[in-house]
Amino acid sequence: MSEKSSVKQRIDTLTELLSRYNREYYELDEPSVPDSEYDALFRELQQLEKKNPELATANSPTQKVGSKPLDKFDTIEHEVPMLSLDNAFSEEEFEAFAERVAQRLDRDQPITFCCEPKLDGLAVSILYEEGELVQAATRGDGYRGENITANVKTIRNVPLSLAAGAPKRLEVRGEVFMPVAAFNQFNDQARARGDKVFANPRNAAAGSLRQLDSRITAKRPLHFYAYSLGVIDEQAEQQLPGSHYQRLQQLAAWGLPVNEEVKTAATVAECEAFYEDILQRREQLRYEIDGIVYKVDAIALQNDLGFVARAPRWAIARKFPAQEQLTKIIGVDFQV
Ligand code: NAD
Numbered sequence: 566m567s568e569k570s571s572v573k574q575r576i577d578t579l580t581e582l583l584s585r586y587n588r589e590y591y592e593l594d595e596p597s598v599p600d601s602e603y604d605a606l607f608r609e610l611q612q613l614e615k616k617n618p619e620l621a622t623a624n625s626p627t628q629k630v631g632s633k634p635l636d637k638f639d640t641i642e643h644e645v646p647m648l649s650l651d652n653a654f655s656e657e658e659f660e661a662f663a664e665r666v667a668q669r670l671d672r673d674q675p676i677t678f679c680c681e682p683k684l685d686g687l688a689v690s691i692l693y694e695e696g697e698l699v700q701a702a703t704r705g706d707g708y709r710g711e712n713i714t715a716n717v718k719t720i721r722n723v724p725l726s727l728a729a730g731a732p733k734r735l736e737v738r739g740e741v742f743m744p745v746a747a748f749n750q751f752n753d754q755a756r757a758r759g760d761k762v763f764a765n766p767r768n769a770a771a772g773s774l775r776q777l778d779s780r781i782t783a784k785r786p787l788h789f790y791a792y793s794l795g796v797i798d799e800q801a802e803q804q805l806p807g808s809h810y811q812r813l814q815q816l817a818a819w820g821l822p823v824n825e826e827v828k829t830a831a832t833v834a835e836c837e838a839f840y841e842d843i844l845q846r847r848e849q850l851r852y853e854i855d856g857i858v859y860k861v862d863a864i865a866l867q868n869d870l871g872f873v874a875r876a877p878r879w880a881i882a883r884k885f886p887a888q889e890q891l892t893k894i895i896g897v898d899f900q901v
Contacts, residue, residue: 686742
C-alpha cells in the first residue's frame with residue numbers, strides 16, 4: 566500500500582471513530598472513552614489533515630462543533646454561531662498561541678487576557694427580552710440547538726428576570742453544570758434505588774438538562790455560570806465596556822451568576838500563574854473543570870482577530886493533564 570493510501574486509511578478510521586465518540590458524548594450523554602483519549606485522536610487527525618490538506622474534507626470532525634440537535638426537541642437557530650475552542654496541552658502551546666495573537670495584531674506590548682476556569686458541563690444560550698427569560702437553547706451543532714427553555718427555567722441560580730436597567734434584548738452564554746457534591750449525592754441516591762447512575766458530573770448535567778419533562782430537570786441539582794454575551798440590542802451594546810472581564814461584571818450587576826475565580830492577566834507569566842493556582846486548587850473547587858480558558862480581553866482586538874472554522878482566534882483552552890497523569894505532577898491522589 567502506498568504511503569498516501571495508508572494515510573487516507575488512517576484518516577478514515579479516525580473520522581469514523583471520532584464521529585462515533587461524538588454521537589456517544591453529545592447525543593447519548595454516554596461516552597465510552599476518556600476525554601484524553603478523544604483529544605489524542607482528534608489531534609492526530611488534525612495533524613494528518615494539516616500535512617495532507619488534499620485529504621481533508623469539510624465533513625471532518627475537526628471542522629465541526631458538537632453534534633446535531635436531538636429530534637425529540639424543537640430547535641432554535643443561533644443568531645451568532647456558538648463555537649468551540651482550540652486547545653493547548655502544554656505551556657509551550659499556550660505561549661505559541663499568545664505569540665500568534667501578538668503577531669496577528671502586530672503588537673509589541675503585552676496583551677491582557679481574561680482567565681477563566683473551564684467548567685466541565687454544557688454550553689447554553691439564554692435570551693432575555695425586556696428583562697425576562699424568554700428562550701434557552703443548547704449549543705447543538707453550533708448553528709442550531711435544542712429548545713430547553715422550560716428546563717433552564719428550573720435552574721435555581723438562573724434569574725427569570727434581570728435587574729432594572731438590563732438591555733431590552735440580551736443573550737447570555739454560559740455553562741450548566743452539576744456541582745461535585747450534588748453529583749455524588751444524586752448518584753448515591755440513584756444507586757440505592759437501583760436506578761441508572763451517571764459516569765461523571767458533565768454527563769449528569771447534559772442528561773438532566775436534555776429532558777422532555779422539565780419536572781425531572783427541576784429535581785436535578787444544576788447550576789449555571791455566565792461566561793459571555795451573545796446578541797444584545799444596539800443601544801445597550803454601545804454602552805457596554807470594551808473589556809470582556811468588565812462585561813462579565815456588568816452581567817453580574819444585572820443579576821447573572823458569574824464565576825468569582827475569573828481574573829485578568831496582563832502578561833503570559835500571569836496567565837501561567839493563574840493556571841498553576843487553579844490546578845493546585847482543582848480538587849477543592851465545588852465543580853469539575855478540565856482546564857483554563859484564556860480570552861483576549863479587549864473586545865476590539867477580539868473583533869480584529871475573528872474566527873476560523875470552529876473556534877475563535879482570540880481564545881484558547883489550556884487543558885489540564887489527564888487525571889491519571891496528575892498524580893505524578895502534583896503528588897496528590899485523585900479519584901479517576
Ligand atoms: P471544548 O469543551 O474543548 O471547549 C468549548 C466549550 O468549553 C464551550 O462550548 C463551553 O461549553 C465550555 N466552556 C467551559 N467554560 C468556559 C468558559 N469560561 N468560557 C468559554 N467556554 C467555556 O470543546 P467542545 O467542542 O465542547 O468539546 C470538545 C471536548 O469534549 C473534547 O476536547 C473532549 O475533551 C470532549 N469530548 C469527549 C468525547 C468522549 O468520547 N470522551 C467526545 C466528544 C468530545
